[in-house]
Amino acid sequence: MENADVFLGLHDFLERMRQPSAADFVKSIKSFIVSFTNNAPDPERDSAAVQDFFSRMEIDFRAHPLWAGCSEEELDSAGEGLEKYVMTKLFPRVFASLPDDVKLDEQLYEKMALVQQFIRPENLDIKPTFQNETSWLLAQKELQKINMYKAPRDKLVCILNCCKVINNLLMNASVASNENPPGADEFLPVLIYVTLKANPPQLHSNLLYIQRYRRQSRLVGEASYFFTNMLSVESFISNIDANAISLDESEYDKNMETARALLSGLSTDLDGQYTQSSPFAGYVHRSESMETRHQPPNANKDPAAQSKSSETKSRGKKIPNAKDNSPYSKIPYLSDLENKGAAVLVNNDQVGQVFQEYPYLFANVGDLSINDVEDLLNNYKQLAFKYVCLSKGLGVAAPSLPYNLHTEFHQHTETVKQQERSRAVEQNNEMSNDTDKEDDGLKEPFIDVENLESRLSQDQAAAPQNGSHEESSQ
Numbered sequence: 001m002e003n004a005d006v007f008l009g010l011h012d013f014l015e016r017m018r019q020p021s022a023a024d025f026v027k028s029i030k031s032f033i034v035s036f037t038n039n040a041p042d043p044e045r046d047s048a049a050v051q052d053f054f055s056r057m058e059i060d061f062r063a064h065p066l067w068a069g070c071s072e073e074e075l076d077s078a079g080e081g082l083e084k085y086v087m088t089k090l091f092p093r094v095f096a097s098l099p100d101d102v103k104l105d106e107q108l109y110e111k112m113a114l115v116q117q118f119i120r121p122e123n124l125d126i127k128p129t130f131q132n133e134t135s136w137l138l139a140q141k142e143l144q145k146i147n148m149y150k151a152p153r154d155k156l157v158c159i160l161n162c163c164k165v166i167n168n169l170l171m172n173a174s175v176a177s178n179e180n181p182p183g184a185d186e187f188l189p190v191l192i193y194v195t196l197k198a199n200p201p202q203l204h205s206n207l208l209y210i211q212r213y214r215r216q217s218r219l220v221g222e223a224s225y226f227f228t229n230m231l232s233v234e235s236f237i238s239n240i241d242a243n244a245i246s247l248d249e250s251e252y253d254k255n256m257e258t259a260r261a262l263l264s265g266l267s268t269d270l271d272g273q274y275t276q277s278s279p280f281a282g283y284v285h286r287s288e289s290m291e292t293r294h295q296p297p298n299a300n301k302d303p304a305a306q307s308k309s310s311e312t313k314s315r316g317k318k319i320p321n322a323k324d325n326s327p328y329s330k331i332p333y334l335s336d337l338e339n340k341g342a343a344v345l346v347n348n349d350q351v352g353q354v355f356q357e358y359p360y361l362f363a364n365v366g367d368l369s370i371n372d373v374e375d376l377l378n379n380y381k382q383l384a385f386k387y388v389c390l391s392k393g394l395g396v397a398a399p400s401l402p403y404n405l406h407t408e409f410h411q412h413t414e415t416v417k418q419q420e421r422s423r424a425v426e427q428n429n430e431m432s433n434d435t436d437k438e439d440d441g442l443k444e445p446f447i448d449v450e451n452l453e454s455r456l457s458q459d460q461a462a463a464p465q466n467g468s469h470e471e472s473s474q
Contacts, residue, residue, distance in 0.1 A: 012074070013081025016066050025064075028057070029082075033089050041097035047212035050086070054215055057082055079215065084151040087213055091150040094213065096205040105202045108238060112199040115240060117259040119196060123245040124189040129177045130170055134381045136190070137388060139165040140198035146206050152214035155206055156223060162198075163226040166190050188229055195233050207234055 017026055032053050036046070058079045061067050067075060087094075096102050121131045142161040149155055170182035170190065200206070207230060210219075219227065236244065242252035368376075 010077070010081040010084055013078050013085070016078070019066060021064075022066060025057070025060070029086065033086065036090060037093050041094070043094075043098065043208070043212060046094055050090070050213055051216060053086075054079065054083060076218075080153060080218075083153065083213075083215055087152055088150045090213075095150075095209050096202060101205050101208065104204045108204050108234070109199060109201055111240065112196050112203075112237060113263055114256055114259040115237070115245075116196045116199060117262060118255040119193070119245060121189075121193055123247065124193055125246070126189050126193065127186070129179055130173050130182065130186055130190065132169055132173065134384070135169055136166070136194050136197070137384070139163075139169075139194045143195065143198045144200050146200050147202060152210050153218075156210050156214055156219075156227065159210075159230050160223060160226050162194065163187075163191065163229065166194060184229075188232065191229055192233050192236055195230075196237065203234060207231060 016022055017029075036049065039046075058075070061075060061078050061082075067078060070078075096105060121133070139162045142158055142165060145161075146155050146158040149158070166187065167182075170186055174180065174182050195203070207227075210227065242249045245252070247255070
């Protein structure tokens with residue numbers, strides 16, 4: 001897998017930088033970072049400076065004894081290591097550095113948050129054969145990881161993983177239904193739908209960041225194709241209107257207004273009272289959190305000015321039943337409901353009867369037969385989809401397993417956590433002993449494609465197994 005190769009390349013790069021003969025490289029890299037951060041943001045100039053620095057350094061690598069006799073793959077890995085290290089250091093300075101980019105991020109995020117409430121695959125002319133919303137959650141999950149990383153390549157890999165999941169699902173569906181192999185006309189609408197549902201924050205800034213700071217010589221081939229599709233997705237969503245999603249103008253406007261009311265947590269019943277049964281209760285509007293993040297450091301020092309600003313915003317918004325804002329603090333979150341239900345179960349003397357409609361809950365592996373697989377898979381899909389929808393509706397960022405009724409669940413979770421901790425420990429992001437020890441985001445967005453394809457093939461039972469493919473940004 002290329003992800004593993006790049007990680008080893010980064011590790012090798014950092015190890016070489018610790019060698020005494022690499023002192024000039026270390027000095028050049030640190031000097032570039034310091035001088036770069038001292039300049040005011042200018043995206044075009046900054047991008048050109050970074051690309052030029054990477055180009056010069058890679059030429060110097062080839063001529064230096066530290067890489068004498070190395071293969072092209074090893075030299076490429078050194079370049080990847082350099083990009084990852086430098087851009088991780090420069091990330092706070094170059095990512096979403098302009099107010100205009102921040103504003104576009106907010107607008108795009110809010111528009112996706114609204115449209116995702118009512119859009120259906122049919123609105124994007126996605127054929128029923130290719131509709132698979134449950135499995136599309138896997139693609140959404142990969143795209144939502146994009147803000148976990150700082151290096152341009154790592155962010156790009158999140159997009160590639162998302163696109164490959166979609167591509168794999170479309171291919172499996174076409175084989176199962178004897179359809180022609182899917183092309184761009186089938187792929188792009190699904191990517192638009194998945195992106196709308198995933199709604200990754202700061203999508204605009206992430207795409208600009210990759211465009212500006214991913215090594216241009218490596219943004220080619222498959223990586224370039226999928227990335228170009230994602231740029232098209234951003235453009236489509238930014239300009240989305242009734243015609244774009246096959247709706248009447250009046251229906252589109254009505255859906256948008258309803259979505260605004262739901263996302264504001266102000267859905268009302270026939271009596272005009274706030275209802276806690278709304279699936280969007282407790283949702284925190286994205287624009288508020290973004291405004292808070294980008295306030296100047298002294299924003300909270302002047303309560304009068306802050307109050308005046310709030311009044312101005314309130315006058316500019318049409319908020320029904322604004323006087324009923326008090327229920328916000330009383331709305332239970334998903335975790336609260338889960339804990340309450342768990343407590344009830346613990347004290348229930350007839351807990352067995354409660355779970356009678358879940359016959360597999362207390363079954364052991366030896367109790368199952370091959371005939372149970374389809375039933376179990378359908379139950380799992382329904383459970384996962386309903387739980388994620390409920391979590392999103394309540395504004396819970398990261399849904400977790402609600403209640404561990406079996407020690408096996410706990411053991412599995414601990415095993416996964418231990419593996420993640422071990423991987424994190426192995427990722428050494430220090431260039432030298434005096435380099436700061438903050439978390440530089442040197443984690444690799446690793447995806448086990450073979451395991452993922454196995455899961456996807458279960459969802460398309462009639463489709464044959466595909467051979468595993470490698471994650472590639474080439």
